[in-house]
Amino acid sequence: MTTRHGTAPAIEVAGLRKRYGQKQAVDGLDLQVAAGEIVAILGPNGAGKTTTVEILEGYRHRDDGHVRVLGEDPQTAGRAWRARIGVVLQGTNDLAEASVGELVRHFSRFYPDPRDPDEVIDAVGLREKVRVRARQLSGGQRRRLDVALGIVGRPDLVFLDEPTTGFDPQARRSFWDLVESLRTDGTTILLTTHYLEEAERLADRVVVVADGRVVAEGTPDDLGGRGARQAVVRWVEDGAVREVRTDTPTRTVAELAARFDEVPELQVLRPTLEDVYLGLLQGATAPAGEPTDAKQEALR
Ligand SMILES: Nc1ncnc2c1ncn2[C@@H]1O[C@H](COP(=O)(O)OP(=O)(O)OP(=O)(O)O)[C@@H](O)[C@H]1O
Numbered sequence: 001m002t003t004r005h006g007t008a009p010a011i012e013v014a015g016l017r018k019r020y021g022q023k024q025a026v027d028g029l030d031l032q033v034a035a036g037e038i039v040a041i042l043g044p045n046g047a048g049k050t051t052t053v054e055i056l057e058g059y060r061h062r063d064d065g066h067v068r069v070l071g072e073d074p075q076t077a078g079r080a081w082r083a084r085i086g087v088v089l090q091g092t093n094d095l096a097e098a099s100v101g102e103l104v105r106h107f108s109r110f111y112p113d114p115r116d117p118d119e120v121i122d123a124v125g126l127r128e129k130v131r132v133r134a135r136q137l138s139g140g141q142r143r144r145l146d147v148a149l150g151i152v153g154r155p156d157l158v159f160l161d162e163p164t165t166g167f168d169p170q171a172r173r174s175f176w177d178l179v180e181s182l183r184t185d186g187t188t189i190l191l192t193t194h195y196l197e198e199a200e201r202l203a204d205r206v207v208v209v210a211d212g213r214v215v216a217e218g219t220p221d222d223l224g225g226r227g228a229r230q231a232v233v234r235w236v237e238d239g240a241v242r243e244v245r246t247d248t249p250t251r252t253v254a255e256l257a258a259r260f261d262e263v264p265e266l267q268v269l270r271p272t273l274e275d276v277y278l279g280l281l282q283g284a285t286a287p288a289g290e291p292t293d294a295k296q297e298a299l300r
Contacts, residue, residue, distance in 0.1 A: 009034055010069070010156070010157050011031060012067070013027050013065065016062055029209065039239055040199035041190065042207070042208050047213035048211070051139060052209070058077060065182050070156060081154060083110070086199045097133055100148075103145065105117045108153065113153050115200065124144040124145070124178065126145060140164040140171050143166050144167075144175070146163075147163055155187065157187070163193070164198060166191075172195075200220040220273055223271070224276040226276045231269065234267045236264040257292070267282040
């Protein structure tokens with residue numbers, strides 16, 4: 001992959017481990033992120049996502065494993081390294097008396113080649129709030145400010161830990177546009193999210209973590225063999241639901257179209273990323289819309 005920072009991986013993690021007391025939060029996690037790539041880490045609550053991200057950001061020490069972020073060990077990396085990293089902290093309350101405009105301008109001064117603070121404020125949709133104090137913002141607006149502070153330094157690598165939690169749908173869409181523009185700039189992004197649609201929309205690659213380990217990874221289209229799954233064509237005939245599982249749904253639909261004027265209640269179902277994700281977590285995957293055995297019996 002050719003980016004403004006060459007071809008060295010942005011993140012390399014092998015055998016990462018972290019324990020809190022009796023809890024093995026990260027248990028042999030491996031991860032590679034190429035420069036310019038957008039990777040989404042998915043996983044249930046408590047899977048070890050935030051712990052991993054905090055270790056990569058240099059905010060938490062690991063017990064074991066190899067970690068390199070932009071070529072350096074985050075535990076020992078210095079200020080020049082930190083200036084290349086964009087961190088979106090979760091709900092910090094420091095500086096809450098300062099206004100949006102003051103904060104973004106203030107943070108921009110810490111970096112050698114910052115983005116224009118006004119452009120960043122526009123990009124996160126806070127233009128109308130530029131004179132409002134941080135503590136007077138709503139939860140979603142506060143989160144957008146956190147994102148602004150994370151990207152104003154024009155970082156090479158941005159960590160986004162659940163960036164759109166608390167966003168309304170419109171704010172989420174404009175945030176996705178913002179991530180797309182960071183992608184165009186060649187920024188590497190590691191994000192964690194519980195929104196499958198967000199991962200599907202933004203990520204080049206999805207990594208599923210459970211119990212502190214990677215259990216699956218792939219592109220959003222191919223995760224868990226999703227692309228190779230058969231489609232289910234379903235329709236109603238003689239008052240009963242009929243369905244066919246097939247690799248060639250277009251042909252099936254064409255055959256049905258030849259028999260009916262309009263195929264009653266025609267549906268073509270593919271497994272969604274959420275179906276595949278939930279299936280992976282259960283250790284067994286099921287195609288979308290696949291009836292349970294009992295329901296299938298009833299359909300026959
Ligand atoms: N500072 C801490 N002290 C003790 N245990 C912790 C600490 N931080 C996290 N844990 C535990 O480690 C495990 C992993 O937590 P982590 O926050 O990394 O998970 P997560 O995947 O980010 O979860 P979520 O989706 O809920 O944010 C959990 O069981 C959590 O309770």
